[in-house]
Amino acid sequence: MTKRQINQKKATPPRKGLNWYWRLFATGFAFCSFGLGGVLMAITIFPAMMIILKNREKRRKYAQLVICRGFRIFVWLLDVTGVAEARTENIEQLRAARGALIIANHPTLLDVVMILAQMDRCQCVVKHELFRNPFMAGVVRAAGFIRNDDNPENLISQASAHLGSGACIMIFPEGTRTPSRRKLGQLQRGVANIAIETHADLIPVVVHCNHDTLKKGVPWYRIPPSKIRYRLVVDAPLSFGDIADPTLTRAKLARSVTRIIKDYFLDKLTYDFAGNRT
Numbered sequence: 487m488t489k490r491q492i493n494q495k496k497a498t499p500p501r502k503g504l505n506w507y508w509r510l511f512a513t514g515f516a517f518c519s520f521g522l523g524g525v526l527m528a529i530t531i532f533p534a535m536m537i538i539l540k541n542r543e544k545r546r547k548y549a550q551l552v553i554c555r556g557f558r559i560f561v562w563l564l565d566v567t568g569v570a571e572a573r574t575e576n577i578e579q580l581r582a583a584r585g586a587l588i589i590a591n592h593p594t595l596l597d598v599v600m601i602l603a604q605m606d607r608c609q610c611v612v613k614h615e616l617f618r619n620p621f622m623a624g625v626v627r628a629a630g631f632i633r634n635d636d637n638p639e640n641l642i643s644q645a646s647a648h649l650g651s652g653a654c655i656m657i658f659p660e661g662t663r664t665p666s667r668r669k670l671g672q673l674q675r676g677v678a679n680i681a682i683e684t685h686a687d688l689i690p691v692v693v694h695c696n697h698d699t700l701k702k703g704v705p706w707y708r709i710p711p712s713k714i715r716y717r718l719v720v721d722a723p724l725s726f727g728d729i730a731d732p733t734l735t736r737a738k739l740a741r742s743v744t745r746i747i748k749d750y751f752l753d754k755l756t757y758d759f760a761g762n763r764t
Contacts, residue, residue, distance in 0.1 A: 505568070510709045512567035517706060520560055521621035527552065528624020535628070543651070546630040550607035553629055557603040564596075570714035572600045580720045581605055583689055584652045589677055590691040591670055591751050592658040594700035597693050600716050601656065609648045611641070611657040611676065634661060638679065645680045654689075655680070659747050663702040669755040670748065671702075678743035681726050682736065688724040688747070692754045693717075724750070 531552055539545045564570040580588065581604070588608065590601060602608055614635035616622045632644050632655070645655055657680075660671040681688060694717040697710035729746050730739060 506709060506711070509567075509569055509713070510707065512569050513706060513709060516560070516564055516567065516569055519563065523556055523560070524621040524625050527556065528628070532624060532628040542630075545628070547607055549625075549628040549630070550609070553625060554602050554605050554607060557599045560599060561603040568713055570596065570716065572603070572716040572718060574604055574718045574720070576720040577604050577718070579722075580689060580691065583654050583723075585649045586654050586687045586689045586723060587649070587677060587681060587684075588654050588656040588689045588691060589659055589747065590656070591664065591693050591755065592660045592662065593664045593693055593695050594714075594716075595663065595706070596700060596716075597658070597663075598656070600693070600718060601691055604718065607653075609653045609655045611645070611655060613662070634676070638676075641676065642680055642683050646684050649680075649684050649686050659744070659751075663700075666698055666701045666704055669758055670751055673744050673748050675740045675744050677747060678740040681743060682730070682739055685726045687726055688729075690721045690724065690750060690754075692719040692721065692751065694719065694755075694758055719754075721754070 532549060535545050535548060539548060561570075561572055565572075580601075588601075590597060598610065598612075602610075609631065610626075610629075611632045611634050612626055614633045616626045616631075617633060632641060632648075634641075636644070648655055657677055659673045659677045661674040661676070662671065664671045677688070680686070696715045697712075698704070699708065699710045699714060700706065724746075729743060731742060734742060
């Protein structure tokens, strides 16, 4: 074989087999089902809750339970169709948590789904675009999720009230998905500001994914060569008292806590090379 033939062989992309086309179809079907499920819940279950449950807090709890169960069914659908699966470590620690901030890195579009599917209920800080999304607006409103674009004082006030009632709040310190080919994006200070105000402990969930897929800027139809495999690792809580330096000013403390969170996730993601694994 000549050098030219070898180079041509290297340049030729691998042929896509039947499994790849099946996963493309199954991925499209799953996302369509997800959107339709959100609409159906918004026009059936949640309006019924408005009539039956007069207490707003109780409605939120039941709405979050319905959402978590719905996500669990969706994750099961992804698994049985060969699109994606999720494995967990120390998940009972997450389920038993009360009044804590759940923080996670955000490598893909499905991270919040994969995490909430493991729980019965949880409050979330979500992107404000979801409140205008025709498929998800009814869902996030019924659950009482917190908008990430609200003014800082109102966001912290809402978070304090939820944490004070014993609810957990899940928030992605990056604020949006990790850019492709990167382990972690730039962190926002929202988590630090909430923690400083409430002194809540932080429960880290490290999300590992075997493919550089469904990241920011990567379309859903860019199917990886094999099944997407998530590994959700729940680590020991970070006590606010252990990571906060009381001698620092508020602004410096927020920067310090944010840096600690960043270093923590980067250390846990040291061996994540999503684009090179199958």
